[in-house]
Every structure is written in structure tokens, then in C-alpha cells.
Amino acid sequence: MTKPVVIVGASMGGLRSAEALRRFGYTGPITVIGDEPWAPYNRPPLSKEVLAGDVVSHETVAFPQRAATADVGWVLGRRVVSTDLEHNTVTTDDGEVFEYSNLIVATGLRPKRQVYPNNIHAGRHIIRTIDDAMALRAELKPGVRVVVLGAGFIGCETAATARKLGCEVTVVAPGTVPMLRPLGEELATELQRRQEAEGVRFLLKRSVADLVGESRIEGVTLDDGTELACDVFIEAIGSHPNTEWLEGSDIDITDGLLCNANLRALKTSGEAWSNVWGVGDVVRFPNSIFDEIPRRVEHWNIPSECAKYVGSAIATGEAGEVFRPIPSFWSDQFDVHILAFGLLALADRNKLVEGAIDGDCVFEYYRGDKLVGAAGIGLRSVVQGYRKVFEG
Amino acid sequence: MIKINVDMTKCQHYGMCVFEAPNVFKLNTDDKLEYTATAEDSERANVEAAVDVCPMQAIFIVD
Ligand SMILES: Cc1cc2nc3c(=O)[nH]c(=O)nc-3n(C[C@H](O)[C@H](O)[C@H](O)COP(=O)(O)OP(=O)(O)OC[C@H]3O[C@@H](n4cnc5c(N)ncnc54)[C@H](O)[C@@H]3O)c2cc1C
Ligand code: SF4
Numbered sequence: 001m002t003k004p005v006v007i008v009g010a011s012m013g014g015l016r017s018a019e020a021l022r023r024f025g026y027t028g029p030i031t032v033i034g035d036e037p038w039a040p041y042n043r044p045p046l047s048k049e050v051l052a053g054d055v056v057s058h059e060t061v062a063f064p065q066r067a068a069t070a071d072v073g074w075v076l077g078r079r080v081v082s083t084d085l086e087h088n089t090v091t092t093d094d095g096e097v098f099e100y101s102n103l104i105v106a107t108g109l110r111p112k113r114q115v116y117p118n119n120i121h122a123g124r125h126i127i128r129t130i131d132d133a134m135a136l137r138a139e140l141k142p143g144v145r146v147v148v149l150g151a152g153f154i155g156c157e158t159a160a161t162a163r164k165l166g167c168e169v170t171v172v173a174p175g176t177v178p179m180l181r182p183l184g185e186e187l188a189t190e191l192q193r194r195q196e197a198e199g200v201r202f203l204l205k206r207s208v209a210d211l212v213g214e215s216r217i218e219g220v221t222l223d224d225g226t227e228l229a230c231d232v233f234i235e236a237i238g239s240h241p242n243t244e245w246l247e248g249s250d251i252d253i254t255d256g257l258l259c260n261a262n263l264r265a266l267k268t269s270g271e272a273w274s275n276v277w278g279v280g281d282v283v284r285f286p287n288s289i290f291d292e293i294p295r296r297v298e299h300w301n302i303p304s305e306c307a308k309y310v311g312s313a314i315a316t317g318e319a320g321e322v323f324r325p326i327p328s329f330w331s332d333q334f335d336v337h338i339l340a341f342g343l344l345a346l347a348d349r350n351k352l353v354e355g356a357i358d359g360d361c362v363f364e365y366y367r368g369d370k371l372v373g374a375a376g377i378g379l380r381s382v383v384q385g386y387r388k389v390f391e392g
Numbered sequence: 393m394i395k396i397n398v399d400m401t402k403c404q405h406y407g408m409c410v411f412e413a414p415n416v417f418k419l420n421t422d423d424k425l426e427y428t429a430t431a432e433d434s435e436r437a438n439v440e441a442a443v444d445v446c447p448m449q450a451i452f453i454v455d
Binding site: 016044045049061064066300301328330337339378380387 | 402404405406407408410411419423440443444445447448449452
């Protein structure tokens with residue numbers, strides 16, 4: 001019997017990989033192993049419209065299943081705990097060994113957690129899975145006092161949603177402006193202004209030193225000693241790649257799965273594994289649109305782009321041209337809808353090129369003289385136009 | 393023929409679908425999404441690709 005392609009991680013990256021294998025003509029067996037009990041679902045609404053709704057259910061975020069992948073073997077609710085890359089096997093937490101012809105690593109990220117002296121848990125939340133969103137939604141009632149730690153996209157979106165639900169929301173973050181790194185000073189400051197106009201409070205250049213409460217959270221103590229009462233505490237301080245199951249193998253997992261420009265995983269010597277591939281948030285890869293430095297890119301279009309590339313490479317046996325996807329992301333906070341292309345965080349300057357900062361607008365982002373990204377509020381056709389620039 | 397439905401309460405007019413299936417989706421001069429409610433079977437792969445890239449997961453193929 002032919003050994004299956006084994007995909008570890010049953011989220012968007014895993015699903016899109018299985019679909020791409022079939023689309024590019026691979027007819028052999030496919031097994032997808034995932035530790036969540038759910039069939040693949042879409043994460044972005046979990047901090048936005050789905051969290052804002054009355055009930056969070058898997059149904060509302062599940063990806064549609066296609067006929068072409070009906071024969072894929074789904075092994076859900078089981079975690080891969082180890083691998084033997086020399087002998088082409090992975091082992092799950094119940095001891096079952098799965099042989100593979102090709103291994104696709106699509107295990108994504110998990111939120112970083114803080115450990116406090118008073119490390120209580122009740123009333124404390126993160127947001128990555130549907131279970132996280134269900135638990136959080138149950139607590140977000142009008143008048144509830146919420147502290148969000150972290151002012152990245154997920155923190156700011158969750159803050160906006162909690163505010164819409166009638167909560168009193170304070171965002172605590174060490175930076176000077178929320179979302180500074182991805183958006184740059186001007187756009188980030190404007191977003192902060194729009195959030196504040198909706199009633200979200202920001203305590204910047206601050207962090208949380210400890211939690212207050214005995215059986216359940218009653219507040220947080222900030223690093224300047226002030227105490228802030230709250231009923232719910234949300235940690236949104238970034239993510240950590242799920243690669244522990246690859247430890248012990250000859251593979252580079254410093255800050256994500258290091259892959260070459262063909263998305264093949266690399267040994268510590270720098271040589272590529274011929275049958276181990278990376279897909280999605282977990283991967284650190286170079287993108288020659290920008291430079292040769294491998295980076296993790298936590299944007300929603302990346303799992304699908306990786307999956308297309310890897311699915312085609314495995315199905316056709318040909319690597320094709322190097323992987324150079326155009327990163328894109330969006331964010332919805334109150335009635336502000338941002339769309340961006342490129343890697344804005346690489347920029348050392350940006351400039352307003354259309355519209356006005358307090359209305360619809362478009363910014364270009366530059367590193368030196370090189371355009372590395374564009375972002376806009378509204379003005380979709382203009383922002384979409386940048387895709388062509390990066391396609392080159 | 394395939395039937396296409398976009399949930400306009402979800403759509404944020406991001407225009408990602410336009411790149412995948414330009415015969416079916418377009419942004420009009422006000423940057424709002426317009427689409428044809430039906431398409432030839434030959435468009436199915438493109439429309440499926442549009443379904444996949446829609447950030448709001450607002451596009452549905454009605455079989
Ligand atoms: C709340 C939230 C909002 C977001 N909003 C946006 C947005 O507005 N715009 C945007 O561009 N992006 C957004 N993103 C990012 C986007 O959702 C991710 O880029 C995408 O989910 C990555 O998919 P993935 O398949 O690579 O990884 P993941 O979705 O992380 O999936 C990895 C899967 O593998 C499983 N797994 C891990 N280890 C193992 C193991 N050892 N064995 C078996 N299974 C394992 C995990 O449980 C998980 O199910 C958001 C993410 C979150 C969480
Ligand atoms: S991709 Fe989705 S959200 Fe964007 S315009 Fe098309 S249907 Fe609307």
C-alpha cells in the first residue's frame with residue numbers, strides 16, 4: 001500500500017493542503033491529524049463578528065467541506081507527540097504510529113502566556129480556538145470590566161468587540177501606540193483615536209505585574225503599582241510556534257519551522273529534507289519579494305498560499321519556482337476596516353498617498369527606497385492595485 | 393450553471409474575490425462589490441478559489 005501524505009495540524013493550513021494535493025492531481029491517501037476536536041474552522045471572526053454575536057458555535061466558522069476531499073482521513077482530537085524523520089513516522093498521544101510518504105507541518109501557533117506571582121486562572125482568557133472564544137463570550141456581558149493585555153491586532157479587535165458588547169474596556173500595553181509595528185505611527189495613532197472615541201481606554205507604556213483576587217480575578221496590579229479592578233482579563237501578547245513535537249529530530253525549529261524558498265524543512269546543517277514541508281503560521285520562510293531573511297508571517301492568506309505551493313510540489317513532483325507570496329491582511333475594529341498588502345513591519349517610513357487620515361486613506365510603506373507595503377482604510381481599488389506592484 | 397450567493401451583511405468589499413474570479417465579481421466605481429448570481433460550470437474552480445480567499449467567508453456556492 002502507498003504510504004499517505006500525513007498533515008499535522010487540522011486548521012486552515014491542513015485543510016488547504018489536502019485540497020491542493022487533490023486539485024493538483026495527487027490521488028493517494030491523505031491523513032490529517034489535529035489535536036482540536038473540531039473540523040477546520042476560520043479563526044479571524046473569533047475576535048470580531050462571531051465574538052460579537054449572541055452565540056459562538058463551530059457551525060458559524062466551519063470551512064465548507066468539498067467533494068474532492070471527502071476521502072481524506074481526519075484524525076481529530078489527537079496530538080502528535082513525536083516524529084522519526086529518518087524512518088518517516090509520527091506518533092500520536094495514544095501511541096499510534098503513522099507512516100508517511102510526505103509530512104506536512106501545519107501546527108500553527110498558540111498564544112504566549114504570562115506567569116504571575118498570584119497566578120490565578122478563573123476570569124483569565126486567551127483567544128485562539130473556538131473553545132477560547134466560547135469561554136470568553138460567556139463572560140462578556142454589559143457593564144463587565146475587561147482588561148486586555150497587549151495592543152496588537154488581536155488585542156485591539158477583541159477590545160473593540162468587548163466594547164460593542166457593552167463592556168468597560170481598558171487595553172494595557174508596553175508600547176507607545178497600539179499596533180505600532182505593523183501600521184506605523186500615523187495610522188496606528190489614528191486607530192487609537194477611533195478606538196478611544198468609541199470608549200476604549202488605553203494605558204500605554206504599562207504592563208501587568210500581578211493579578212488580584214483569590215478564587216477568581218478581581219483586578220490587576222500594573223508595573224507602576226496602581227491597581228485596576230476588572231472582572232475579565234485577556235492576554236493577547238503574541239504567539240509561540242507549536243513545534244515541540246519535532247524536538248529530537250535533525251530539524252531547525254528556532255522560532256518556528258525553518259524552511260527554504262521551496263517550503264522544504266531544513267536540517268540543522270542547512271540541508272533540506274526532501275519530504276518534510278511547512279505550511280502556514282508555523283513556518284519561517286524567506287520571501288524574495290523583500291529579501292532573503294526567513295520570517296514567520298501570521299497572516300490569513302499565508303496558509304493557503306503555502307498549501308498551494310506544497311500541494312503542487314508533492315502532486316507533480318516538481319518544486320516549480322520559489323515561493324514568494326504577497327502577504328495580505330485585514331482588520332475590523334468598530335467601523336474601521338483596514339486592508340493591507342506587503343510586510344509593513346519592515347518599513348522605516350511611510351507616507352499618506354490618498355485621502356485624509358481622519359477619513360478613508362491609503363499609506364505606502366518604505367524600507368529605504370523600496371516599497372514594502374501598502375495599507376488603507378476604505379479605497380479598496382487603490383489598495384488592491386498594490387498587489388500588481390508586488391507581483392512585479 | 394452554478395448559483396452564487398454573497399452574504400452582503402458580511403461582505404466588507406475587500407475585493408479579494410475579484411482577483412480569483414473576475415468574470416463573476418467586481419468592485420464598482422464606489423468600491424462596492426457587484427457579482428453575477430449565476431455562472432457557467434467552467435467558472436466553478438475560480439469561484440471556489442474566491443470562496444477560499446474571502447476574508448469574511450461571505451461567498452457561497454448554492455448547489
Ligand atoms: C483571534 C484571531 C484573529 C485573527 N484575525 C486575523 C485577521 O483579521 N487577519 C489576518 O490576516 N489573520 C488573522 N488571524 C491569523 C489567522 O487566523 C492565522 O494566520 C491562521 O489561522 C493560521 O492557520 P494555520 O493553519 O497555519 O495555523 P492554526 O490555525 O494555528 O492551526 C494549527 C492547528 O494545529 C493544531 N496542532 C498544534 N500542535 C499539534 C500537534 N502536536 N498535533 C496535532 N495538532 C496540533 C492546533 O491545535 C491547530 O488546530 C487571526 C488569528 C486569530 C487567532
Ligand atoms: S472577498 Fe468577500 S468580503 Fe471581499 S468583496 Fe469579495 S465577497 Fe466581499
